[in-house]
Amino acid sequence: MQMYDLPDSRGHFGPYGGAFVAETLVHALEELRAAYDASRTDPAFRAEFEHELKHYVGRPSPVYHAKRWSQLLGGAQIYLKREDLNHTGAHKINNTIGQALVARRMGKQRVIAETGAGQHGVATATVAARYGMECVVYMGAEDIKRQAANVYRMKLLGATVVPVASGSRTLKDALNEAMRDWVTNVANTFYIIGTVAGPHPYPMMVRDFQAVIGRECLAQMPELCGRQPDAVIACVGGGSNAMGIFHAYIPQDGVRLIGVEAGGLGLPTGHHAASLIAGRPGVLHGNRTYLLQDAHGQILETHSISAGLDYPGVGPEHAWLKDSGRAEYVTVTDDEALAAFHACCHYEGIIPALESAHALAHAARIAPGMGRDRILLVNLSGRGDKDIHTVAERSGITI
Amino acid sequence: MSRIAPAFQRLAAQSRKALIPFVTAGDPTAGDTVALMHALVRAGADVIELGVPFSDPMADGPVIQRASERALEAGVSLDRVLGYVTDFRKRDGDTPVVLMGYANPIEAMGVEAFARDAQAAGVDGVLIVDYPPEECTEFAALMRRHGMDMIFLLAPTSTDARIEQVARIASGYVYYVSLKGVTGAGHLDVAEVATKLSAIRGRTALPLGVGFGIRDGESARAIGRMADAVVIGSRIIQEMEEAPHGAAVERAAALVHGIREALDRP
Numbered sequence: 001m002q003m004y005d006l007p008d009s010r011g012h013f014g015p016y017g018g019a020f021v022a023e024t025l026v027h028a029l030e031e032l033r034a035a036y037d038a039s040r041t042d043p044a045f046r047a048e049f050e051h052e053l054k055h056y057v058g059r060p061s062p063v064y065h066a067k068r069w070s071q072l073l074g075g076a077q078i079y080l081k082r083e084d085l086n087h088t089g090a091h092k093i094n095n096t097i098g099q100a101l102v103a104r105r106m107g108k109q110r111v112i113a114e115t116g117a118g119q120h121g122v123a124t125a126t127v128a129a130r131y132g133m134e135c136v137v138y139m140g141a142e143d144i145k146r147q148a149a150n151v152y153r154m155k156l157l158g159a160t161v162v163p164v165a166s167g168s169r170t171l172k173d174a175l176n177e178a179m180r181d182w183v184t185n186v187a188n189t190f191y192i193i194g195t196v197a198g199p200h201p202y203p204m205m206v207r208d209f210q211a212v213i214g215r216e217c218l219a220q221m222p223e224l225c226g227r228q229p230d231a232v233i234a235c236v237g238g239g240s241n242a243m244g245i246f247h248a249y250i251p252q253d254g255v256r257l258i259g260v261e262a263g264g265l266g267l268p269t270g271h272h273a274a275s276l277i278a279g280r281p282g283v284l285h286g287n288r289t290y291l292l293q294d295a296h297g298q299i300l301e302t303h304s305i306s307a308g309l310d311y312p313g314v315g316p317e318h319a320w321l322k323d324s325g326r327a328e329y330v331t332v333t334d335d336e337a338l339a340a341f342h343a344c345c346h347y348e349g350i351i352p353a354l355e356s357a358h359a360l361a362h363a364a365r366i367a368p369g370m371g372r373d374r375i376l377l378v379n380l381s382g383r384g385d386k387d388i389h390t391v392a393e394r395s396g397i398t399i
Numbered sequence: 400m401s402r403i404a405p406a407f408q409r410l411a412a413q414s415r416k417a418l419i420p421f422v423t424a425g426d427p428t429a430g431d432t433v434a435l436m437h438a439l440v441r442a443g444a445d446v447i448e449l450g451v452p453f454s455d456p457m458a459d460g461p462v463i464q465r466a467s468e469r470a471l472e473a474g475v476s477l478d479r480v481l482g483y484v485t486d487f488r489k490r491d492g493d494t495p496v497v498l499m500g501y502a503n504p505i506e507a508m509g510v511e512a513f514a515r516d517a518q519a520a521g522v523d524g525v526l527i528v529d530y531p532p533e534e535c536t537e538f539a540a541l542m543r544r545h546g547m548d549m550i551f552l553l554a555p556t557s558t559d560a561r562i563e564q565v566a567r568i569a570s571g572y573v574y575y576v577s578l579k580g581v582t583g584a585g586h587l588d589v590a591e592v593a594t595k596l597s598a599i600r601g602r603t604a605l606p607l608g609v610g611f612g613i614r615d616g617e618s619a620r621a622i623g624r625m626a627d628a629v630v631i632g633s634r635i636i637q638e639m640e641e642a643p644h645g646a647a648v649e650r651a652a653a654l655v656h657g658i659r660e661a662l663d664r665p
Contacts, residue, residue: 010533020502020529022458023565024576027556166464167454176457183458186556283502283529284455296476297507298454 004250006320011200011287014323016316019199020283025179028186033201035106040208045101052097053212056130057087059094060216063224063377069347069364076367076374079229080350081217081245083381090353090382091213091241092123096192098209100127103190110134110189114178116143116171116237117307117355118150119382120194125159135159138177140170143307150386168301171311175285195238196315199286203315210244217377218248229377230370231256235358236329237273237309239318241381250326259318260358262304263331273302275314276322276329289316305334305390306354308382332361338394340364341384353382354390401523401548402495403571406445407606407627416623416662418443419608420655421499421632423450423466424483425475427639427647433486438652440494443659448526448630451480451500458528462633465640477504477513481520488521497524497550497571510538514545524548524571532568539568552576555595559602566603572628573603578611587612589621596625616661623662631658 011017019029039045053059062085066078083091096113103111111133115121121137128135137154141163144151154161167173175198182191196203196210214232221228232249234242236259249255264272272278279290284299292300292312304310321327332340337354340361344352352360356379363376370376384391392399410417420439424432436447452470456463477500484496498517505513505527517525524547530538532551539549548571553562555576565573577592596607609622610630619629638654639647 018534019531020534021531022528022554023531023552023557023561024458024554026531026561027554027558166461167468172455176455179457180460280507282506285457286529291503293503293507295507296478297504298471298476299503 006317007200007204011204013317013320015281016288016319017200017203018288019286020288021199021286022183024183025199028182029199029201031106035102036201036205039102039105045105049098049101052101053094057093057097058085059212060220061085063217063220065224066348069343070367072347073364073367075372076230076370076376077225077372078363078367079221079224079375079377080380081213081377083213083241083379084350084352084356084383088123088126089385090119090123091210091244092120092194093126094212094244095194095206095209095240096120096123096127099190099192099205100131100133103133103192104131106190108188108190110136110185111192112136112138112178112181112189113192113194114138114171114174115194116140116174116310117386118143118147118154119308119386121159121161122150122153122157124192124194125154125157128159129157136181137161138164138174138181140168140174141165142169143171143174146307147386170301172285172299195240196243196317197238197285197287197289197313203287203317206240207243207247207317210240211247213241213244213379214246214248217245221377225375227375228252228255229375230254231258232377232379233258233260233359233363234379235260235309235355235381236276236314236318237262237311237355238313239315241379243315243317245379246321246327257321257327258362259327259329260362261329261331262306262309262358263333263336264303264305266333267331271303272331273304273309273311274331275312276318277331281319284313287316289313289319290322305337306358306387308353308355309358330362332358336361336365338391341391350380351384351388352380353384354387356381357384400546401571402493403446403523403548406495407572410445416626417445417606417608417628418655418659418662419446419448419628419630420444420635421448421450421610421630422635422651423452423463423470424480425452425470425473426466426636427469429470429473429475429479431648432483435648435651436483436487437490438648439655440491442652442656444494444655446495446497446628448497448499448632449480449484451477451498451504453501453504456501460633462636466636477508481516481522484520484522495523496521497526498522499526500528502527502529510541514541514547518545518547522547524550526550526552526574528552532565536568543570550574553599555591559598562599562602566605569603569605572606572608573599574608574610574630575599575626576611577609577622587618592622593625616658619658620661620664629662
């Protein structure tokens with residue numbers, strides 16, 4: 001494959017991406033673009049980012065051979081990129097550190113974030129505490145009820161959690177509300193977006209900060225098994241952990257890239273969050289991408305057992321990777337993800353996040369049909385402690 | 400041909416300021432919109448901005464969000480909005496109507512189909528909040544071919560270069576957002592607006608409308624001294640929310656009438 005250098009200077013990945021925002025945000029985005037451009041080419045910035053990733057997050061995260069589970073499945077060998085071992089328990093912290101450092105360079109004292117399951121909110125509250133910034137997290141009123149532990153975690157870290165009661169009272173509405181805060185308080189406020197969506201430069205910037213995941217794998221896989229994997233598999237909600245592990249592999253022709261969307265109760269039921277598989281291109285939250293929408297262009301409510309995948313859009317770079325054929329996208333239902341969740345607990349002693357369990361489920365689905373010398377690399381993007389109540393409830397158990 | 404430029408020419412000849420109320424189509428009820436539009440014109444509106452409901456109105460404050468939610472609840476989407484304009488035109492062939500909303504419902508309808516149907520309905524201009532000039536060059540050309548104006552926002556943070564960029568593609572009028580923030584928020588700084596408006600006047604000959612933060616006759620009068628048009632939105636919707644059942648249209652018209660009088664007072 002040719003050199004991959006997307007997006008263009010205005011944030012386009014082919015027809016996707018861009019900056020579809022009201023004039024009130026244009027200047028703030030221009031400032032951010034300039035600050036990010038200056039940061040990413042500054043060796044001092046990169047050195048500080050890498051230092052934080054090593055000493056605060058605990059990078060590099062290991063790659064682990066899931067030997068027992070692979071043996072039981074009887075086909076391809078499954079390797080796990082252990083983002084669950086990062087500080088705060090997920091890949092989200094890679095990005096929040098990067099953006100907090102940009103915010104500090106810009107002299108912004110206050111950071112805001114949106115969150116669905118609370119993982120990005122916790123990662124933002126964490127870095128705000130680390131760098132001494134004020135932190136406000138917007139969270140759908142519905143999600144606050146479902147994720148009480150993470151709400152308390154954010155409060156422990158000193159953040160203010162603001163419930164959002166408009167619209168469907170979930171992640172997309174929290175994002176709307178965070179945008180409104182940013183427009184109003186732009187002089188002292190930096191908006192830390194948690195995924196590879198939103199207006200340019202966010203999809204590029206978040207991808208760049210998460211791309212450390214794939215870069216590490218590129219070095220770790222040959223050390224561990226003598227070659228690169230046959231396929232890299234990651235779950236896709238907004239798509240930040242998937243872009244993080246895919247990006248370094250885009251120019252590696254022999255490596256299949258497989259994104260796994262939340263199939264919820266199954267595509268025919270309409271209760272899912274599979275924007276790339278079942279959506280149509282449109283404009284939402286500052287970028288053009290695949291969206292779950294009705295015939296009138298109104299955004300639909302989504303469903304997934306995993307709050308982190310419960311989003312009606314997807315990062316524009318995934319839209320481009322889908323159309324260009326470089327990546328393929330599939331769905332996994334709630335039940336399939338749960339089965340993989342339990343298998344990973346039983347056979348490997350690892351409790352995965354329900355988000356990551358979607359990627360595991362697809363690996364478990366295709367591994368048996370492949371030779372034992374084939375290699376699948378799965379991004380285990382987060383740990384599942386936050387999900388044990390959901391899983392227990394599904395099994396009829398009250399903790 | 401758009402009715403906007405002739406309307407502003409008539410007003411300028413009379414040394415009057417344009418009063419532009421904004422209401423969300425389908426709010427407070429789906430049945431009220433056409434009657435409300437006529438009532439606003441009788442109360443002194445010169446142009447009507449009709450909001451197209453969208454599920455995720457990112458740039459709007461809580462008042463217009465609620466209006467959007469009520470309208471969507473009643474099943475009002477872009478095709479019904481065009482139907483309202485068609486009905487309105489049966490009795491009013493002069494008052495310009497501008498659709499204001501977000502890109503996705505228009506893209507879902509298909510931009511060609513939208514251009515054709517909006518023109519046929521009698522729409523004069525379109526303001527798409529999340530279509531900045533650099534992302535809608537082709538769409539703006541399409542609107543022009545169908546005789547409609549493309550109206551853009553300018554903000555307190557818009558740089559001189561940005562104002563020039565907007566001026567190159569805009570027609571009809573330019574809408575200056577007088578506040579940092581979302582619709583319906585905060586308080587107006589009249590002196591700051593004056594400074595910015597003179598910077599904008601130096602870069603475009605289009606009429607200047609000012610909105611966001613205008614709540615009564617006094618603030619409208621203050622803005623009317625320096626702008627060509629005064630836009631009032633959230634305040635009208637609030638008035639209708641607080642009105643007793645069945646009295647929303649009447650209350651909105653009374654509010655607009657009061658502002659008209661304040662604006663026309665010598």
